Each structure stands twice: as C-alpha cells, then as structure tokens.
Amino acid sequence: MADLRDEPSGAEKHGVVTTQPTAEATPPPVVPERGAPPPPTGVLGLLVREQSIIVPLVAVVAALLIGGILIRAQGVNPTYAYQTLFTYSFLTADGLQGTFEKMVPLILCGLAVVIPLRVGLFNIGAQGQLMAGAIAAAATAHAVREAPGVIVAVIAMVAGILAGAMWASIAGALKASRGVHEVISTIMLNSIAAGLIDYLVNGPLKDPSSAYPASYPAPDASRFVPLGVVPIGLPIALVLAVLVAWMLRRTTLGFQFETIGRNRHAASYAGIKLSGMIVLAMAIAGGLAGLAGSVEYLEIDPYRYQDGIAGSLGFDGITIALLARSNPLGTIPAALLVGALRAGSSNLMFNTGIQPEIVDMLLAITLLLVSLPIIAKLLFRRHTAKSSALASSWGS
Template sequence: MVDPDRPPAKDAPSPAPDAPASDAPAKAAPTVPVVAERGAPPPPTGLLGFLVRHQAIVVPLIAVVLAFAIGAILIRAQGFNPTYAYQRLFTHSFLTESGLLATLQKTTPLILVGLAVAIPLKVGLFNIGGQGQLMAGGIGAAWVGYAMRDLPAPLLVIVAVVVAVLFGAMWASIAALLKTTRGVHEVISTIMLNSIAVGIIDWLINGGPLSDPGQPFPASHAVPEAARLDPFGVIPWGLPVALILAVAVAWMLGRTTLGFELQTVGRNKFAAGYAGISTTRTTLIAMAMSGALAGLAGAFELLQIEPWRYQNGIAGSLGFDGITIALLARGNPLGTIPAAILVGAMRAGAPTLQFELGIRPEVVDVLLAITLLMVSLPVIAKWIFRRHTVKQTQLAGSWGA
C-alpha cells in the first residue's frame, strides 16, 4: 500500500498540468496484434489458407500424385497405357477376392513396421532396422512353432507370437544400447544389424539347426497346422491386431505420461533431461517397442501365409517399406493405416502388371522410391506454399547429432 502522508519521490514524473482530473477508470490501451516472428507474412486465407493448415495431409498426397505421374511416364516408355495399367493394378488389389486378401495380408505387417519406424521418430531416432527386427521375429516364431509343436493350438500360437515379439525387441534393443552407452548412431547400427540378421538366419536355415533337409531350398521346418492362422474370408488374423495397435500407439503418444516423455525427448532432449526425463530410458523403451512391433509383423508373415515356414525372401522389402509408410504418414500412427493400405495394394497388384500386361513389376519399386524421396524432402511444401510453409518438427532429430 502507498502511504498517503509520504511525499512523492523527487524523480517521480508529475502529472501534466492540463490533464483533467477524473474519477472514471482509465480506458484500456488498444490491443495490438502480436506478430509471432518479425517480418513473417500474414496468414493466408481461403483455399491457400486451408492447404497451409493441412500441410501434413496435402504434402504426402501431392508426393504420391507426383510419383504416379513419373511412373506413368515410365509405363508409357515401355509401350503401355498408364491409365489402363493403374486401373488393372488397383482393380486386382481391391475388387477381386484373391487380390483383396493379398492386399490385406501385405497391409498387416506394413502397418506394424510403419509403427516401428514412427515411434522412434517421436524420440528423434531413425530406426531403419525394421527389416532385421522383422526377420528376428519371424525366425523366432518359426523355431518355437516347430519345437513346441505338441502344445495345443491356441497356446502354441500365443507362445510363437510372444517369442517373436521378444526377439524383435531384443534385436532393436542392441542398437538402443549402443546408442545410449557408446554413442553409436542408430542409423549405422540398425543397418549393420540388418546384415547380421541376414547372415545368422541364412546359417540357421541353410544346414543349420533350424533347417529342413527335405526342402529343395534353404528353409526352416513348417509350423504345424495348429499354429497356422487361416484368414476369415479375406480378412487375415493379424489385420485387426495391427489396427488396434495403431490406435493404441496414437493414444499412448497423445494421452499418457510415457507418450509425453517420448515426444519431449524428441523435441529437446536437453530440456527433457533438465525436467527429469531420462533420455537413456526413453531411447531404450522406444526402440524396444519398435522392435516388438516389427517382430510381431514377422510372426504374422510366417503364421498366416503359405508355406508357413521361414525361407529366404520371406521378409521381402517389408522392413524398408515401413520407412516409406512412416514418412508418408508424417510420423502419425493413425496415418500409417492408409499409407500401408496404399503400399500393400501396390505390392499385391505388382504381379498383375507383369503377368497380364507384361510391364516389369519393378515399376512399383520405382513408385515407392519416388514417393519416399518426395515426401522426405521439404522442397514440395516450399514450392507449393512459398513463404507460408509451416515449420515442421524435425522427424529425426538425431540425424545431425
């Protein structure tokens, strides 16, 4: 409180002599709009404003359109009508029973490996070891499925799936431990672990302890019928599981303490450490979850697709397609679902291009590679939106570390 008997300070400014005295409250100063950044352009309105606000969706869509446009040029160069080729591709993938089953069978592991890349992205890690983690899960399920073939059907499936999840988590945790203890970059370690997984599994199924000598090619023993997951019509067993897990991961990231910690470390690991969040712990958790999801993808790829045995090429390019899916979804777990459906349809329809039209199926690989290139570069957003490009959070903050 101010003492009314205390004389005013010498340096206090005296009121203006012509200012009229009034008991009315002073008028509030006019509100001045706050500009977030000096020299920033005013926010756009209309259609451009809508596109700017939804860049996370618009940019991937434009990337896909550009990829298909370039693919059309390549198809035309082979002497075929690109419109008819794309029509046959998606007609087979969605409008035939066998094609739809193949699409959904491909979609199941693709959602899971997409999540396996998306979760580490939230922590600022770039996991490109989904291929090796998927292979580790697949060989684990093959081993348990045959070694414990006397177990009853439901229990055998559960044990095989659990072992696959643990194998995938273990394989990814190696990269996490190297990162947290020795500072080894996860991109380098996961690439090397992919190659190590290929070498170990090749030995196991090619004359090793898991090989089936009765096969004309290197392969493991087939899992018994009790462990085989036959589809419900065109719906594979793993699809509902993958969809539920995508929703669960999105909920975990947005609604739980763990999700907050993961994203805080990804945004600023120094601020997270100052707030008491362990970077080492979150790194290990994120990579273990990632590997577990990829291992689960390997289990489904083994248990629900004939010949129900691990053989060379079972993983295909699923692990690497997960990178495309995660970036196409901009790291959004729910966005991996439509992205996986698109990639799954293209993979399932690729043989149609070859057998019915004579188009080389590698055009699908080119389409996916171009899509990955386009969606991973900020050039598209800058080209479309010019000065109004929203500053996106860096997907993999450790790239420059």
C-alpha cells in the first residue's frame, strides 16, 4: 500500500509550494527599500493616506471657487447663485426629484467607466452605449406593446442591457484581438451610434404622429411612476453600485479584474485569459450604460427616444468615475453632486440670469483638477523609475 504521506498535494502538483506557519514563526520586519524616502507622517501622511477622499473634495471646492469668480464677473453674487442652485436641487420637491432622476443614469454611467478603469481600460463610450440601450428599449417596447406593462418594462431593460453590452464589446474585441486603443475605438463608436440612431428615428422607428424625429412612446402601463420624489430607477442604480463593489472586492471575477489592472503580465503568467477578461469587462460596462438608456426611456417624459435624450450623461460618467476615484460606492455621492448641479442649472438661469453652461464649466474644472494627480503620476512615472534605479546603483 502506498504511503499517503508521500502523495503530493494538489498545489504541489501544479508547482505551487505552500508552507504552514508554526506557532513560533513571526513575520520578518519590514525593511524599507534602499534609497527609498521614508513614508510621510503627520498631516502630510494623513493627506497621502486619505487622498482618495481629499483629492475629490479639494477639486470640487476649487472648482466652486473658480466658478464663483466667473459668476462675480457677470455681476451676480456667487453666494446667492450657489444658494439658489442648491436650495432648488435639495429643498424643493421638483428640484429633489430632478436631482434623483439625474442620479440614476449618472451612477450607472459612472459604473460603466469604473469597471474598465479597474482593468486598466478607459471607457469613453458610455455615451454611445447609453444611446444604444435607449433605442433598443424603444424598439422592443413598441414590438411587445400588447404585453402587460411590467413585462414590457422588463423586456425593454433587458434589451437595453444587451444592446449596450454588444456596443461596448466591439471596442473590447478590437482591444483584445488587434490592440486597438479603447479610447479611440469608443470615441468612434459614439459617433457611429449617433449616426445610426439618427437614421432609425428618422426612418424605421419614427413615430408618424410625431412632428419631430422620435421613436414610438413607451406604453403607458410600462412607464416608471416615481414613488413621491424617488424615481423607480434610483433603487436599481444604488443596488447595482453595491453589487459592483461586492463583485470587485469579494469574487474571483473581481480579483481577476484587479490583477489585470495592476499587472497584465503577472495576470497572464497566473493563467488569466486577458482577451476574455477585457471583452467581459467592457461588456459589463456597456450593459450598465445601456441600462441607463433604457431607464431614461421608461422614466423621463416624454417617454420616447428623441434627439438629446442622452444629453451629456455618458460623458458625465467620466467625471463621476474620476470623482469616485474608481470606487463603485463613491459614484453615489459623486452622482448626487453632479445631479444637483444639472437639476438646478435651469432654475439658476431663471433666477439670476446666469447661463446654465456655468454648470458645464464647473464640471469641466472639477474633471481637470481631479485628473491632475493621475496625469502627474503618468508624466513622472518614468522619471521616478529612473531616480529609483540611480539611487539603487549608487547605494550598491
């Protein structure tokens, strides 16, 4: 009879050697790398450790200050302007409902950018993916309009998810198979989606009773009726943000995404199929953006696809993701802020005479400032690597 103690374990069969720690074993002391600067302490250390929270806050405050200067240049008191904007967005029923309605697609589009970022990809195509989801929802809702309202709504959302996933998968497949940079492909796909959908709403999907290019409206029974000031889509978006955070932190798929994002070579060496994971990450992201489009179709009056339904929601998703520092849960407060700015922009114009484009400017400044640490890291990565190599060579 063979001695079972000599039988190699499953890990040893695959070339992985594991050791069991003993009671006397203690972890070795952490020795700082030769030539590396000591970790910062005090206030500077706190800023470095909590930069994921501090950087977005500083960016928002700085953007509001710069915006205040420009508002003052227009002859309006900045304090009064901001008070008018946020009072309407948070302290009135119509404004609060508008803020929550904006939050839904902003959270979903933010997640559509966050997931690829965790894999090392930059999805600029949430705008086109949202539009694809919205037109797919409009087409399927009209096709099954005789079904019960709940069934129509579910089918429309599923169609939106599939359409967005398919549209994003094109960029993922190009990246995985031909190495086409996802920024270029997703930007081009945005333009292709806009042109294709413009043809559809002026041709096969145009509602003959509409005076302007638009799809058939969603059946009355399938439309999302808000619960007071809370739209139906908001709980869906919040649950998905939590699920995405759980997936990235607690599942094998999330671990694979994180591994690829941190080091593709190590991920490939570990047996992770990079091409499949890239396509899957883009498909999940596109599905979330497509869901945002289908929810907009079912939730926002006039309940039909028409020019401008997407607005800048897909592009705002980039701001949301960067403000959230690629944290799925961080998309919620980021979407709340951006949603309040978007919802209150019209009221700001009516009460102060300031053009609503001031909100676009605030978001652009915020995006620029919150991106500075990332840009600096990319710009100085090579310089830092050279400095570390020089220090090691002199110290050896």
